Amino acid sequence: MDLQVVDGGNLGAYKVVDVTSGDVVYRCVRWDDAVLFALGCLSAKAADWVERKRVEAPKVSGRLIGAAHLYVLGRVYLLKGGEDFAVMSEFQDGVVYNVWWPGDGAVPRCTCEDYQRSVGLYGDDAITLHGRVVCKHILACALEILFPRKKEVISDGVASDRAEHACDAEAG
Numbered sequence: 001m002d003l004q005v006v007d008g009g010n011l012g013a014y015k016v017v018d019v020t021s022g023d024v025v026y027r028c029v030r031w032d033d034a035v036l037f038a039l040g041c042l043s044a045k046a047a048d049w050v051e052r053k054r055v056e057a058p059k060v061s062g063r064l065i066g067a068a069h070l071y072v073l074g075r076v077y078l079l080k081g082g083e084d085f086a087v088m089s090e091f092q093d094g095v096v097y098n099v100w101w102p103g104d105g106a107v108p109r110c111t112c113e114d115y116q117r118s119v120g121l122y123g124d125d126a127i128t129l130h131g132r133v134v135c136k137h138i139l140a141c142a143l144e145i146l147f148p149r150k151k152e153v154i155s156d157g158v159a160s161d162r163a164e165h166a167c168d169a170e171a172g
Helices: 031-042 044-056 058-073 113-119 136-146 161-171
Strands: 003-007 014-018 024-028 076-078 084-088 096-100
Touching (some): 003 058, 014 031, 024 031, 031 044, 044 058, 044 136, 076 136, 084 136, 096 136, 113 136
Antiparallel strands (some): 003 014, 014 024, 076 084, 084 096
């Protein structure tokens, strides 16, 4: 199923639309409800993971919803080599952010301004999950690793074994 979350216009409502048929499959008044509904249609486990993380770290909630939206839109691509991702912007066509995900417990990094700004903050101002600065692009990559939508890799190659093992460990 190929879904899109759209603003319902002046009514202040949001719709989840099946892109193939054009049918509206869900309506609601909150953006996060629409995104979580669409995510749940693709992967109930991914939606549960996002909800658990929102409860664990409320300050990260907005970034988790943005990550879920990127995942629903299919804008996360594993690059050849298995440690890098290209994440297309949520709302700006042609804008791509690079996420380096080294694995082995190392800290992922992103080229977006939000992440770069957050890395310089300390204490309560930095938005973290499990003590690590995160942006929606890093969280979208986590969703793609844990609950893969795509097996293809940009620039030839195949999805890394590390991502496959991460999916088995967290999602299974």
